[in-house]
Amino acid sequence: MPVSIESLGIDQLSVRERLDLIEQIWDSLPDHINSDEVPAWHLAELAKRRAEVDTAPREGKPWREALARFGHE
Structure with missing residues (x-):
């Protein structure tokens, strides 16, 4: 059985649940x-x-740090 988002039920999850997954x-x-x-x-x-x-200038922050700034962890 091929793995797909439908066969695993991932398509039924909310956006937040998908991001957590x-x-x-x-x-x-x-x-x-x-x-x-x-x-x-x-x-x-x-x-x-x-x-x-x-070669790029060092800008930005790690994504976890950026999320923490907005109260997401």
Whole structure:
């Protein structure tokens, strides 16, 4: 059975519940992943973004800090 948002019932969740689920899934990922588990285009995109960050001025705040400012945690 293929996994989809419909088969898992995610489409029935509220936006807040979906965001909470995204955070839970993100937090469940291991700190280190074998590169053979990641599609090549993901690795290429990460390399591109790292290069952009290395050359971009340092602005902004971590998303958790930004959310905390508005009373979300």
